[in-house]
Amino acid sequence: MGNKGFHVTGLAALAAVVFITQVAPAVAEDKVKLKIATGSGVVQAGRTERAFLKVSLTGFALPEGGARAPVNVAIVLDRSGSMSGEKIAKAKEAALLAVDRLGGDDTVALVAYNHTVSVLVPSTKVSDRTGIRKAISELFADGNTALFAGVSKGAEEVRKFIDRNRVNRVVLLSDGLANVGPSSPGDLGYLGSSLFKEGISVTTIGLGGGYNEDLMAELARRSDGNHAFAENAVDLARIFTYEFGDVLSVVAREVVVEVRCAPGVRPIRVLGRDAEVSGQNVYARMNQLYGSQEKYLLVEVELPPGADGATRELATVHASYANTVTRTTDVLGGSVSVRYSASPDAVAKSAVDDVMVSAVELVANEANKNAVLLRDRGNVVEARRVLDNNASFLSDNAARYKSKKLDRAATMNRGHAEALNPAAGKDWNVQRKAMRDAEFEADMQQAW
Template identity: 35%
Template structure:
């Protein structure tokens, strides 16, 4: 597999020799496409645990569609893959222990026995799934827990910080976690934190009928994963200062930034704001170190790039046209921050203040040249504003999903499926 490409794209392609420069810089990590027809046996084997909430609130269509989607997942795996099925309410049941998927019918038959129960011991369910994966942990495989819940953690360990910390410990051992919230009653803050700490995918599933599409997307994403436990080290040099990272990424124990998985054919964009004193030509401005675990590789993979830019007078720099693509990406990142501020206002009961946050983001995007991305973001923000007064809970969940796009792998249904 070809290494990812690191690219620097400044808003203006120079810095000032005779004054302070505020440098907006887009750091792009791009991964090459996989071959158009990649045989299934070329992807790393999967070691999965599907953890299904069976608490009372899952009764009816939710659990019926959850079972249907689980059957779909079992049918999509191969004998090279392992799958465990775990269900939970206030108690945990290992429905099928981790087993190679040589006979999907065994899993399908067991899945059909899952019925609704009582409360929601979400952490205990996740832990049982992680233990199933850990029993067959293999660094050459993709080891992941898929956690599906429609509710709040209300039995066993319920503290979101402690749960996320335990998930992060598991991630450090090589077991990632995706968190799928179903319907309008789940805790989006907890599930988002689990996906972020778990180096996995966060999904807000508004209709149970979307589950099969979600699982298909998750399998495609796992097959395309070329880097896990991805970190980005940013070091300003020669008096330059790192003022902001607009993605609001979590930091690692070494002070680097945690990125989502690297996937073939996808780009990750990180918005960085640096401040430079009067600059001397040919000085390095910053260095960027990308590190990741590649499936099947021995040890961490690393790539380092350094940034230098031409030096102009402040007047010449101000006269340069900004890069429209960089301005657009920064506006989207700012809009995601505005969504987080709107959530904070909603939590305080300040609906008008939340609306004002979204209106400010819309104004920033509306000032940009017309593009498909800007139009889509403006449409989403308009829809969220329109829904604020009618259904603040649903608005909050949608805002949370969209705000996490800057820092976490987020699944979103096709536009024609979304309200």
């Protein structure tokens, strides 16, 4: 999609329509909250319209001092030659920190790879901390980067204790390009998809300017893990803390969201995360929900013309998940409708800020990706123009919906556009990693 066309589409969509949220019933303390809303509750009558449909799931706060889901994690460390020195030292510190946060019921494995893979600590209960600490502290770095095999072995360790009531995760830290085994972003994406089907997520942490951010982001995205860019080794402790904070707060697993559009309503695209679209139906899955965090599915739909004053049901939503606290499978449901109005004023007034902010954010994110693509092709001027336009688009909408989030995004976009100026003398390689990281966070609603 060209930037210009997209821009217009985005604004048109935002100009459209208001109204209606139906909140899921029985919002108990230990239940995930389902919220279904459109960008506006009222749409323009008499013509084919588009609307954003946001289906959001918010994890409940873990009960204070209560039991959480046991964690089943494999830490996979790149120990190729480029990791030597401060990087491996900080990585070891971070890994030790992570192990300290785990409890006796959790299991952890330590896998290190260079050109070959060594399972240094096979999956084991964290109660044996000394052995784990020893293996971590004995790590040293040299050789090549068999990332694929490292993740495969890490996953195999996780499989040993795999359980739907556990948080099954591989945490991968790499600073280099995969060069032994399947090594393209597409291939690692397939690996992520396959692990996702088993309920294993891979969190990828890229360190420094030498790793392949497309590959790392793709692996995390397809497996529903987190992704982070650590520009310096000192950032690792912070990132591991966030990651294990997430891992330790999982409240729901095997989350399934099905959106069934009403007759005549057609899903056009899903922004951000992956979803299956078949005819009227949109199907999406997440491996987990974290405590007090919102994850959502944003679908753009096309609805047929309606008469002034008419009401139309847009979609019904079904969601289910495994509750890690109550150990039950919970089912949620709801539907959303819009009203047609001939008055543009009524349409404008009905805008739902929260939905529109998410929509603007993801639409801008697409533009951001496009800018990266343009820069990759060497078209710096066009890339800057896209980012500048995107920044204006974001700041306009930030003002309209009074969103600090969009304002921050606008500032960042402007900064990225500025950095692309050859006169700024910035390292594109590093900037690209930061941009991919931000894109990922927006698409997947990663909280950090």
